[in-house]
Amino acid sequence: MPERLSAASPSLPHQAVSPFFDSSEPSLGVLNPDEGRRHFRLLRYAPAPELADFVRHYWVVEWDLTDSEPYLQEVVPNPCVNLVIEPGRTFFYPPSASRFAYLQQSRGKVFGVKFHPGGFYPFLGESLSELNGRPLPVESVIEASSSELEQALLTSDNEELIARVDLLLAQALPAADEESLLLRQIAERIAEDRELTKVDDVCRLFHIEKRTLQRLFSRRVGLSPKWTIRLYRLQQAAEALDRGGADGIRPKLQHLSSELGYHDQTHFIKDFKAVVGVTPEAYIHGSRT
Structure with missing residues (x-):
């Protein structure tokens, strides 16, 4: 396992967070983004400064299609690991060379952590190519279970969830690499x-x-x-x-x-x-x- 920083229980300064994404930003792989914006809201947030060498940004997708047909959103793959928090499917997902499709229906929300290319490796300490695209349980990397994170997704606002994930990643923060x-x-x-x-x-x-x-x-x-x-x-x-x-x-x-x-x-x-x-x-x- 990678070397950890010595702080036993790091605390990050509490500060308000705000999304840094708007409609003029590049879609970053979201296909047909203009059509997508009619069905869901995509927000991106900066991580805590201590994590910036490893994490590119946090992202949140929210939708309410209660009175609409389901919508299939497709995304071009990228060379980044993502921690995805959603009911029943919370994992660290390694990079893929294939596009990803997600069916949005009824009402929902997904929270994600997008690591820099190579930024997840110091947390894992093992070759990513050996995963062969296999998702990793969150418990293998951070001190939280998938059920705990999914409950937080349902009961916390974005700022509270970001603060919690900031702290969990900071507790697992590897040494400089x-x-x-x-x-x-x-x-x-x-x-x-x-x-x-x-x-x-x-x-x-x-x-x-x-x-x-x-x-x-x-x-x-x-x-x-x-x-x-x-x-x-x-x-x-x-x-x-x-x-x-x-x-x-x-x-x-x-x-x-x-x-x-x-x-x-x-x-x-x-x-x-x-x-x-x-x-x-x-x-x-x-x-x-």
């Missing part, structure tokens, strides 16, 4: 720099051997660097098709595929369909219906 910080820098650069389209480009930029990078991602992320690049680029492709350009017109597929590092449009369409589930053309028409 240089590899995790390096991996976060690499992942953030991949996510932000569309010109990074090949693993060799990443290796040159960060002065790291290709095999070393591949082992680092396999152990700490659970996906290869190649797949990590691909997921971010296809996420950006979906966002571009949702939003269109600055003038509101969707980019041409040939231009978009080239911008995202694909020299062959057929290859882009194949990858897009493998991750999103439909071709770009079908997604364009489906996202506006």
Whole structure:
């Protein structure tokens, strides 16, 4: 197990929290976000400063479809571990290369913790690739049971739940880890720099051997660097098709595929369909219906 900080019962300063997400923010993998906003509310919150090296943000999805038809929301996969708190399905979920679909019906709420790529590994201390996509019970990582967290989901407001999860993660907080910080820098650069389209480009930029990078991602992320690049680029492709350009017109597929590092449009369409589930053309028409 990873080394823990010495504080026996860390306490975090109480401070009001507020969401930092609005409709102008990137969808971060939520497919057809404009349609989704008509069915649910998505909020994102910053974690306590002590957790910021490990946790990207907290997220909350709330919906009330009591008088409406159920709604199926799909999300593009990402290279991050998520702790998801919802009745009957509270686990740490490792990264996946497949899209995720969630059926929202009646009335409900889900709370999540999105770790930075590689940010969960120090809490676990074991290779994420060996999980093979298998969800982890919360009791294996933090001092709380799934039933306790699910009860808190039902009885606490967002601020109270965030404060509780902040404390639980702080109690399990691992010692500082240089590899995790390096991996976060690499992942953030991949996510932000569309010109990074090949693993060799990443290796040159960060002065790291290709095999070393591949082992680092396999152990700490659970996906290869190649797949990590691909997921971010296809996420950006979906966002571009949702939003269109600055003038509101969707980019041409040939231009978009080239911008995202694909020299062959057929290859882009194949990858897009493998991750999103439909071709770009079908997604364009489906996202506006």
